[in-house]
Amino acid sequence: TAEYEPVLPRSGKDFTLTITPAIQNKVEKILKEHVEKTNSKSGSVIVMNPKTGEIISMANYPTYNPNEYWRVSDPWIFKNLTVADVYEYGSVQKPITVSIALESGDVAKDFTCNDQTGYLDLYEVTKYQDLKGRKIYQWDKRPDGLQTLADMLKNSSNPCIARTALEVDFQYFYKKLKEFGIGNFIGIGLQEESNSYLKSDAQWTKLDTITASYGQGLSATQLQVISALSTIANHGKRMRPYIIASISDEKENIKFEPQVLSEPISAETADAVAEMMTHVIEDGGINELYIKQLSGYYIAGKTGTAQVAKKDGVGYEEDKTITTFVGFAPADDAKMIMLTRLEEPKNNPYASVTVVPMWTEIFLNIANDLEISKRN
Numbered sequence: 059t060a061e062y063e064p065v066l067p068r069s070g071k072d073f074t075l076t077i078t079p080a081i082q083n084k085v086e087k088i089l090k091e092h093v094e095k096t097n098s099k100s101g102s103v104i105v106m107n108p109k110t111g112e113i114i115s116m117a118n119y120p121t122y123n124p125n126e127y128w129r130v131s132d133p134w135i136f137k138n139l140t141v142a143d144v145y146e147y148g149s150v151q152k153p154i155t156v157s158i159a160l161e162s163g164d165v166a167k168d169f170t171c172n173d174q175t176g177y178l179d180l181y182e183v184t185k186y187q188d189l190k191g192r193k194i195y196q197w198d199k200r201p202d203g204l205q206t207l208a209d210m211l212k213n214s215s216n217p218c219i220a221r222t223a224l225e226v227d228f229q230y231f232y233k234k235l236k237e238f239g240i241g242n243f244i245g246i247g248l249q250e251e252s253n254s255y256l257k258s259d260a261q262w263t264k265l266d267t268i269t270a271s272y273g274q275g276l277s278a279t280q281l282q283v284i285s286a287l288s289t290i291a292n293h294g295k296r297m298r299p300y301i302i303a304s305i306s307d308e309k310e311n312i313k314f315e316p317q318v319l320s321e322p323i324s325a326e327t328a329d330a331v332a333e334m335m336t337h338v339i340e341d342g343g344i345n346e347l348y349i350k351q352l353s354g355y356y357i358a359g360k361t362g363t364a365q366v367a368k369k370d371g372v373g374y375e376e377d378k379t380i381t382t383f384v385g386f387a388p389a390d391d392a393k394m395i396m397l398t399r400l401e402e403p404k405n406n407p408y409a410s411v412t413v414v415p416m417w418t419e420i421f422l423n424i425a426n427d428l429e430i431s432k433r434n
Contacts, residue, residue, distance in 0.1 A: 148364030
């Protein structure tokens with residue numbers, strides 16, 4: 059009508075992503091196969107360059123075709139779970155705990171813990187009256203004996219990693235968690251990006267340090283987890299993850315450059331922990347079959363099997379887990395870091411049996427694409 063002026067069409071902007079299509083295709087195919095094989099509710103993968111923060115691949119399954127979005131029956135499938143889903147991520151936190159302990163100066167590289175019971179008595183270490191009779195158990199409830207820091211990561215020892223964290227002032231521990239990005243919004247620019255849950259420093263106690271040391275009582279998105287652990291892969295520097303390489307139109311071309319977010323630990327600490335994480339791969343921290351398949355590559359990694367918090371009540375579901383594996387290679391000069399996650403796998407509750415095989419298959423299929431060579 060005469061009341062409205064016509065709006066003429068105009069050219070929009072072009073976005074160039076950091077995603078590598080050949081790698082993305084391989085990741086999506088293998089992810090689908092393993093979600094179906096393990097009867098998992100969902101699965102996700104992020105591959106990132108820890109030196110720059112560039113996202114090389116990001117995938118979820120089940121997924122959907124945006125051209126036929128109406129075919130999706132469950133609305134949660136529309137979410138990009140790698141950035142929208144916050145979860146208690148479990149034992150992949152342990153390398154961060156060891157890093158904080160070493161950086162504090164209160165724990166030396168030769169620190170040991172003698173686990174003679176398979177549990178930690180919470181009242182004994184905190185003296186909190188309401189914790190009398192409460193214990194933190196090792197995953198198999200068996201004592202592991204004398205443990206070095208590398209052993210704690212390899213054996214995923216809850217009692218010993220908690221004792222290590224308790225050597226550090228709990229306020230220092232909290233401050234360093236924030237520097238690793240836990241509790242801090244990243245802002246990668248993708249829809250529905252969430253933030254992690256972390257108590258305020260005024261509420262933080264020794265008990266919080268204990269549970270946080272092995273990745274419970276705090277939560278994060280998968281993007282935040284891989285960002286935190288990339289600090290170890292990148293010699294102590296945490297880069298801002300980004301997925302848009304440039305935005306351009308007829309008039310300008312805006313390029314995005316790598317940006318350092320924080321430096322929570324020194325290069326010396328990061329490199330020491332990275333070396334400890336190689337023992338998870340090489341000395342029995344994962345199944346021997348996958349140790350053999352990955353032999354020749356210098357890889358650092360950590361498994362995580364986390365309980366699922368109840369949605370309508372206090373505590374955790376008895377028969378549900380979320381399994382995560384994070385690894386980077388080469389361990390001493392990482393070109394990639396990859397996080398793989400399976401939500402509620404039904405064939406087995408543990409990361410070493412469910413998500414490690416997926417990480418291994420993806421890595422072996424993309425190592426050449428990323429020019430990651432075997433050791434001489």
